[in-house]
Amino acid sequence: MQISFDVHNYMETLVGQVLAQEKFTANLDHEQIADLACLALVQLKPVYIRHDIDFLSALPEDRLVVLKVAAQDAVDSALPMILNDQRKDRDTDIPIVFTHPRLDDESELEWFEKPLLKPKN
Template identity: 60%
Template structure:
């Protein structure tokens, strides 16, 4: 048995169906679509199955509608996060970068937080 091929999360199928639509494919880059999928999938409860056809034949239509509604809400929330991405408007001038030496100096004294709590015997 291999989890990736024998068992899968049906919610990935539902999220993928929505994100494959022109509304998303034409609006977002491949990287953004991947982020959308991750964010949306983290907001919905996974439904692990073996075979889609068996699952769908036993699933009441009302329950499928509810699952699709959960996916729609999760994708809407994920879309807001991608559209309002704070990372794209960063001001790099305010970030101070400090470069330290690669190796610690052998003779330097330990800081207070580096000193052992228990003394040597």
């Protein structure tokens, strides 16, 4: 098994769908889109899956809408950092990134996040 091929973060797919919109592809270069993807993804809770079709067939429609809205919001909140890039020389300056993830570590796990096996006590 190779994790990079067999397992992926579904939020990458959703962020990729947002970034494929013409308002991003027409106005940003490849480097800016890559930076925007990173800044958006760091704000989102990862959803690791193996097969999109299996995941989507068991995912309620309202939950998919929530995930899509979260991806759009993450991109929208990261966009000003890309548009207002203050670095004069992007290749040598080291960026400082402040993020405010919306993760709630105290929230109950979703059905796809719950471990399959109970830990032995």
